[in-house]
Amino acid sequence: MNNLTISKLSKTYSNGTQALNKVSLDIPTGMFGLLGPNGAGKSTLMRTIATLQEADEGTVTFGELDVLKDKNEVRKIIGYLPQEFGLYPRTTAEVLLDHLAVLKGIRNSKERKEIVEGLLQKTNLYIHRKKKLSTYSGGMKQRFGIAQALLANPKLIIVDEPTAGLDPTERNRFHNILCELGENTVVILSTHIVEDVKELCTNMAIINNGEVLLQENPLRAINRIKGNVYSKTIRKEELAEYKRSYNVIAERLFQGKKVIHVYDERDPGKGFTPVEASLNDVYFTYIFGAAAQ
Amino acid sequence: MLFELFKFEIKYRLKRSETYVFFTALLLYSLIAVEALFGNGTELIRANAPFIIAKTMGVTTAFFMAVVSMVMGVSVLRDFEHHMESLMFINPITKKAYLGGRFLGSFVVLLGIFSALLIGLIIGNFLPWKDPATLLPFHFWSYLQPFLTVVLPTIFFGGSLFFVTGALSRRIMVVYVQGILLLILYIFTLQLTAGSGNKQIIAILDPFSFQAIGGIVEFWTPAEKNTRIVPFEGILLYSRLLWIGIGMLSLIVGYYRFNFNVVTGKAGKKASTTNQSKASTTGASISIPSPAIRFDLQTAIRQLASHSWFHIRTILKESSFWAIAACAVATIFINSISLDIKYGVDSYPATYLIVSQLIELSVLFFLFIILFYSGELVWKERDANFHQVFDTVPVSSFISLTGKLLALLVILAFLLLSMMAAGMVFQAFNEYYIFEPGLYFMEFFTGIFFFLVLLSLVAFFFQSVLNNKYVAHIAMAVFLVVGIVVLNLSGYSHPLYSFGGGFLPMYSEMNSYGSFLKGYLWIKSYWLWFSIMLFASATLFIARGTETDFKQRWKSRRQRYTKPLGRLIAGAFLFFVFSGGYIFYNTNILSDFDFPSAEKVYKANYEKALKKFEHLPQPKITAVNLNVDLYPSERNFIAKGSFTLVNKHDQAIPEIHIQKAPSPDLTIERIEFERASEADNTYEEYGYFIHTLDTPLQPGDSLKMEFRQTYITQGLETGLNHDIVQNGTFFNNNYFPTLGYHPDIELEDKSEREEQGLKPRARRASINDPIALKQGMANDDGEEIRFEIVVSTDSSQTAIAPGYLESHWTEGDRSYFRYRTNQPITNFYSVTSADYKVVKDRWTPSANHSQDPVELEIYYQKGHEYNLKRMMKGLKKSLGYFNSHFSPYQYPQLRIMEFPRYRTFAQSFASTIPFSEAIGFMMDIDDEKDVDMAFAITAHEVAHQWWGHQVNPANVQGRSMISESLAQYSALMVLKKEFSDEKAHQFVQREMRRYLRGRSDEEQQEMPLALVESGQDYIHYGKGAVNMYALQDYISEDSVNLALKRFLRDWNNIDGLIKLRTDRYATTNDLIGYFREVTPDSLQYVLEDLFETITLHDIQAVSGSYESTASQQFEVNLEVDVTKLRLNKSGIEDTVEVHDWIDIGVYAEDKNGSQELIYLKKHKITEPLTNIEITVDRRPTKAGIDPLHKLIDREPDDNVIGLSGKEEGRESP
Secondary structure, three states: OOOEEEEEEEEEOOOOOEEEEEEEEEEOOEEEEEEOOOOOOHHHHHHHHOOOOOOOEEEEEEOOEEOOOOHHHHHHHEEEEOOOOOOOOOOEHHHHHHHHHHHOOOOOHHHHHHHHHHHHHHOOOHHHOOOEHHHOOHHHHHHHHHHHHOOOOOOEEEEEOOOOOOOHHHHHHHHHHHHOHHHOOEEEEEEOOHHHHHHHOOEEEEEEOOEEEEEEOHHHHHHHHOOOEEEEEEOHHHHHHHHHHOOEEEEEEEOOEEEEEEEOOOOOOOOOEEOOOOHHHHHHHHHOOOOOO | OHHHHHHHHHHHHHHOHHHHHHHHHHHHHHHHHHHHHHOOOOOOOOOOOHHHHHHHHHHHHHHOHHHHHHHHOHHHHHHHHOOOHHHHHHOOOOHHHHHHHHHHHHHHHHHHHHHHHHHHHHHHHOOOOOOHHHOOOOOHHHHHHHHHHHHHHHHHHHHHHHHHHHHHHOOHHHHHHHHHHHHHHHHHHHHHHHOOOOHHHHHHHOOOOHHHHHHHHOOOOHHHHHHOOOOOOHHHHHHHHHHHHHHHHHHHHHHHHOOOOOOOOOHHHHHHHHHHHHHOOOOOOOOOOOOOOOOOHHHHHHHHHHHHHHHHHHHHHOHHHHHHHHHHHHHHHHHHHHOOOEOOEOEOOOHHHHHHHHHHHHHHHHHHHHHHHHHHHHOHHHHOOOHHHHOOOOOOHHHHHHHHHHHHHHHHHHHHHHHHHHHHHHHHHOOOOOOOHHHHHHHHHHHHHHHHHHHHHHHHHHHHHHOOHHHHHHHHHHHHHHHHHHHHHHOOOOOOOOOOOOOOOOOEOOOEOOOHHHHHHHHHHHHHHHHHHHHHHHHHHOOOOOOOOHHHHHHHHHHHOOHHHHHHHHHHHHHHHHHHHHHHHHHHHHOOOOOHHHHHHHHHHHHHHHHHHOOOOOOEEEEEEEEEEEEOOOOEEEEEEEEEEEOOOOOOEEEEEEEOOOOOOEEEEEEEEOOOEEEEEEEHHHOEEEEEEEEEEOOOOEEEEEEEEEEOOOOOOOOOOOOOOOOOEEEEHHHOOEEOOOHHHOOOOHHHHHHOOOOOOOOOEOOOOOOHHHOEOOEOOOOEEEEEEEEEEEOOOEEEOOOEEEEEEEEOOEEEEEEEOOOOEEOOOEEEEEOOEEEEEEEOOOOOOOOOOEEEEEEEOOOOOOOHHHHHHHHHHHHHHHHHHOOOOOOOEEEEEEEOOOOOOEOOEOOEEEEEHHHHHOEOOOOOOOOOHHHHHHHHHHHOOOEOOOEOEOOEOOHHHHHHHHHHHHHHHHHHHHOOHHHHHHHHHHHHHHHHHHHHOOOOOOOOHHHOOOOOHHHHHHHHHHHHHHHHHHHOHHHHHHHHHHHHHHHOOOOOOOHHHOOOOEOHHHHHHHHHHOOOHHHHHHHHHHHHOOEEEEEEEEEEEEEEEEOOEEEEEEEEEEEEEEEOOOOOEEEEOOOEEEEEEEEEEOOOOOEEEEEEEEEEEOOOEEEEEEEEOOOEEEEEEOOOOOOOOOOHHHOEEEOEEEEOOEEOO
């Protein structure tokens, strides 16, 4: 199986924003989670792999394939679900999928019919296949998106923030579909929702401000900070002061009071109790730069 | 709140680049709008005359309605397009503030954009190349007034409508379709005016108001046109009020119908679908099959087909597309009322006419469809925000773009096919069952479709490369205007760089496409390669992915480049260069291509170099003997001939000047004289050769001149020579050598002459010009000639020339015809040859004439039998009338020969009348409502055998009154005799309009009928018919005929009593002398009014009543207002005293309830306001002055008035 190897990839937009800064990643077969806050550079990275834009520096290879140069070859093997996309409102799912299938090289019309039907069933859109796409809900649209990404047996699947804006049921359904893909394909899933990664991914990277902060197996990542996360319930007014004194990596409200998590290699005492580290803590630890200290 | 939104809208628009693009486009167009629409001004009607400014503003506003739609239509729509509606509508904004603010803001911006029209026209006035002589002093009000009265209401109406449709439909397509419908409405009104419907209503219904302006200024004199501002009253005012009202109405409707909610009626559906999906479980257990994925040529073809079919389906699902298609098909039915009207008569709906009508009307649609759909198709993925999915699909941009192009072309082809079907249905409706699908196909698919393909390719290029839909629309419009319109206007057009290279050659049922098709196809293929080159390279630069600035696209072109694409571009380039070279070789090397402007210089130089020879004494031709071998299929001929030249001057002639006909295909191979001579080729570039005789030609001596010349058609035959063609050759003696300087070659147009530094040219020599008095119709080369000719042609054709057919024989595949005239003819003859059918008849004079019968023949194209009987009747009845009232017919035969429709006239040569396919032969005459124009034109041409061929008028002012006005009179009298007074009257009324309209367009100076100059058709045909008809009404038909008989007796060319004693030719002074002899003293003033001055009447019935005085006795009391006007030398109308006999008429109802004239008598009117009392014996209904419109009156509708009645003291209802 081929790995997707990203090496020292940089990109600066014409308005001066540096979206990627020497990003290097090695992505094996399986589900790979790309975690990062909004604006971290996830979409830029995804679009660059998906042949939609150019990089300034660096290389991306997929097995033998130079992803940045042989765009048309890459297009033959990828499935891409953009973060944001629209559909032709007056077309039906069946027609549009069939059309895309031809464009993706499935010439035989019988085979095409089979795969279109199969995907519609898999994504649970079969009963809606003859409806105009303008009547689709957000979840249905997203499922259609994954259906089209899977059309031509892609070897590399890129899904960009697929669950943003979906309700829990839809999200769950979506996860079930994604879950099956990772077996013999490289699947890159970008998200800012830690749960997505936790539920689906065997590998992950955390990216912020265009830089890779961590590439690790999620469990090992948790192990790294295991025993270094402490929790305390405080009054809201005290938050600022705690933030000054500790590496506060998470805060949430619980019954009107603040519960904070801090990262510390030693027990801070003072009413802090050690807690079981979660992937969330890993994420915020890296995002807020606590691990580097 | 409203104000805030208003401000926001303006600020938003000011930030958008479209606003500036629209402004600039309008400004640039306005700079040249006047020239583009009306050409250069003249000294008579200036380029910035107020009505021209008003018309230009009207037309330009119509052209730019698309801008109105793009500005106003999107102002609410864009919230929906950008999915901003939820954000906008949850804000605490009232509907009134939202719509009001948006509308006012957009409208102010629109007004700002359209101010470019005002500014552009004003600046256009001061452009450096403008000739101040063609301009009036600048008056701001002349610009502002039409802007306020014409432009403002139109854009208010259009803007309101587009705003509302945009807001209500929330679909941009609907806005565009509205634009089209408006355009149709416009075309519709134009068509209606072309027919003779109710002009007032049409003018009011014209949303752009140029019909109204046209109606108001129609009969204005040039002086009025230059000074008067089109008054904002009458039809213009009503029209403006109507359209402002419609605009307001649509705003009100829009306000109430606009739904201030986010979702329009879709919420319910959505909810139900989501519920259903929740009910089902995940399909985790379903395995996905692995289809074979192949990327080879077959897949590429499949992808291309699928892609274009996908887009075709999308377009076919648009209801707006069907609206466009319905409109395109409906045009033919809308237009049915004006199918090629000639002389007020419809033509049979022949396929070529239907096609040309369809194309003419639909070309705007097609331009629009291409412009619009090219943008929609290229931007399809991006507009739907689907591009991130689509752009990762393994399909090359070339296939993707080509698929879309094919979709567009299939749609266009579909429209053309439906128009074709509509055309045939229309023909069947009109009981015309000659269906020619092949011809439809040819006209549509090699014709317009070819051009549409080119346009589509270029439009895709602009859309792809410019990467902004609106900028590309504008670029395309500029491209079209510059590439086609401007080049043609500026006189620098050449098929190699005027985009598309021109239209399908004209189809004629006689000559089909002739040999013109080959050149057309070469030129079209040249442009096809050019466009393919553009298109193919555009696929390298089209936006793909998420970075679309040109720098990135330029960078990625290398990755896009593939070998096949490279080969396509290189191949297209090679073919482009090759076909370009071939065309250049044919147009510029084989045949002598000249720009119109270069031709002007040539003509000017000719005049400058050779004018000195104009009055050099030259001999006259007195006999012509020709041998012409025609080769129709090659479009060549070889002529050998001899002219007998006689020195009619009283001095010896040492040198003979020969002018070759100015055609590059024509070569004089040999010229020899009976005596030795030496040729001087100094002026060879003008085809002008001076032969010096060893011994000069003494006065009275004659000399034979022999020549041989060839006419070889060369090059691609794209040129305009329609004289010598495969079937239907018709040329006249202009193709043979002439003697001396040839004034006909001179530039005519005054401003063109001025550009070349030449003084204006007299349109006709003065009536007293001693030299011109000695010239007749054939100018200077001699007038009466003995004529003999042998014409040979292909054996499938018949060749015809003046004279009787002395012999006819065939040699191999060639036919020979020898014609000879029985008596001298004017030095004006023609040769025709075609594959003719012939119908023959004979006219026998009545017993008391000792005259031989005349053989009648009509040579016609098979299939054109419709009006042969009418024409034959015209020949016979005319010969009958003219023979008994004027003088005997002079030849033993009279023939009509049809020629192709490239030219549309009939012309009388001695005993032969070439007659265009386009008139007479194809007229669908309805005897109820039409004048039998096939009969009337025939009669007019037969009359020329007298007026022109028996009396040859002197080549001075008034010449065409003798030839044309008398022919009009003669035809009218035959018409009156054979049909009715009403038909003659109908004919006269059409000529009246022709005169009034013509004089209002006069560019130099209107002349009295007796002094009519060349180019004043409206006078010699129009006013000639009207005034000769009036003359016979005043002094009786018999008196006029008596005068004409005497005129012929004295002035005919053969044995005229006076003509034998003089070497000058007859003038209108002579003619009017004969009229005077037969006119009573009391009516002598009529001759002055009709012929010697320009006199008009402004006549009106002011009031009228009647009283029943006794049983069956009614006393009518009528008050009339008569103003008599006379145009003075400076073009101003002066009021003159009235002492005129004018018809007074009284109408009553007849048994059928229609109006019948029961009293008609001339009364002498001496006061402007006159009361007239008449007693009639039937109950009158209406009365009036000059009820039959015999006098020239610009407002004929107010001549008759309804009568109010009193009966034994009691008012009648």
